Amino acid sequence: MTPPSMLDIRNLNVALLNGRPILRDVSLTVAPGEVRALVGESGAGKSMIGKAVLGILPRGLKVTSGEILLEGQPLHDLRPAARRRRVAEVAALIPQDPLTALNPVRRIGAQIVDPLIKIHGWARPAAQARALDLLHRVHIRAPERVMQSYPHELSGGMRQRVLIASAFAASPRLIVADEPTTALDVTVQKQILRLIRELQQETGTAVLFVTHDMGVVAKISQQVSVLFQGKVMEDAPTQAVFDAPDHAYTRALIAATPSYADPERPFSPVPQSLIAEMSAALAMEVRR
């Protein structure tokens, strides 16, 4: 018998209160220790999948149907408090914007250590040692001093390192990385990406990696789901997707990725005709 998936999303539908669909029948699984990329253009709903799993959908969005199973356990059976505890035990988030993801008036150390003590029941010295160790592992040079700093005293890249350290601190079995490199400049992006991959491989944590960048997908993931307007267009191993993309939209996305090797190549965005055609197809589906 195969072990249960780390994360199993079945026919998830999320809609605005006025009924406009945000996610349409999304199904995907993440095996233990696997990295699954969620890729799509802005507004495709890729971040919302992660938020639905973690229970932080913005106000005005509701899960209308479908199931989310965390380690085989359906989350919707749980009461809100129990659900939150379960998610806190198992999962963590690497957020998109390191500038707002740390509380500006609390010291870095407290922000990493407090959840370990309050939620995971660690002793303070152990939690502190753990935080230092992790800051060290995300290549922060003076972890003791950073622990005493406020977020505004650190650069964006350092803050993202702190957030990565914080995400891995409680040894989660699933991490949702919500475009963790989007807000950073290109040179820092590469370092952060390498760091996440490094820690992921060391710890064997499963990762749901949200991105719009096919280049990142190729570097980090084993599986990939391609989203368009809240619907999964293609779901396949990353290697297969790059070797022989099945869907026209995936091909267009790959073609639209700028290349370092060939910077002179003209930019080729996803053709408007294809987007129009797919939107029309989705609209038909809703009407049926």
Add this chain to the structure above:
Amino acid sequence: MAETSLPTAPRARVRRLNLRLWLPLSWIGTLVVVALAAPWVAPHDPLAQDLFFERLPPFFLAGTEPGFWLGTDSLGRDVLSRMIHGARIALLVSVSAALITCIFGSALGLLAGYYGGWWDRVISRLVDIWMAFPPVLFAVLLVAVMGTGLTSVIAAIALIDWTRFARVIRAETMVQARMDYVDSARIGGARRLATLVGEILPNVLPSIIALLMLEMGIAVIVEAILSFVNLSISSDDPTWGSMIAEGRNAIHFAWWVLLFPLIALFLTVLSFSQLGEGLKQRFDPVLQ
């Protein structure tokens, strides 16, 4: 800042003397000391009348008597002594009324801003309705119903002005609630109330303190207005407002009776409002 470079070392930078903080603080400090030590500091009994010494001018004019530094009023009472005793009432009212207003209004603002939904609708409508009443008329009405006296004045101020806190703090809370660090805290397993108190409140606190200081100034004015129309505490007790009211009749030939309490009132209100800003600049780690 270069990647992984150290954050700036423990602050050894030269801080410019913050006049906005220290000037108001010294005036209010003096006021507090004088108010506490009023019976010993005041040169005369504030209620002692002496019709031989009526309307004596202050010390720098001709025709003055030694010992009556700022002159006397129409009943021969020492203006300086009355001002010193008036400071007691002014400070007592401003501190207690502002604190009560602040706690009540901020709590409602925080709840409305973070919980949203019904909380927000009920509290916001209440604020709207409340603000439709003309405030001074409202205060006069309240004091008339509850009877004059110190508690009525304090209650009237709190009942009128909580809307100021509720509105501003609600807006600030809504801004903070959208920050990623709030989501992170929730994913970390924090309960809603714990998130509100532990994560959002510290970020809103600088605004609360600034408003509190402003409110202390406003409370001094409201108290003065109520004493001016004889609706504060009994007219025997010296208050700045009642002194101004009395001095009004003799403004053409005994202007000192009105002017000195007016200056004290002006400086106090200005100090409180500047102190709020000064404190915000001093203690908000983000603004530093």
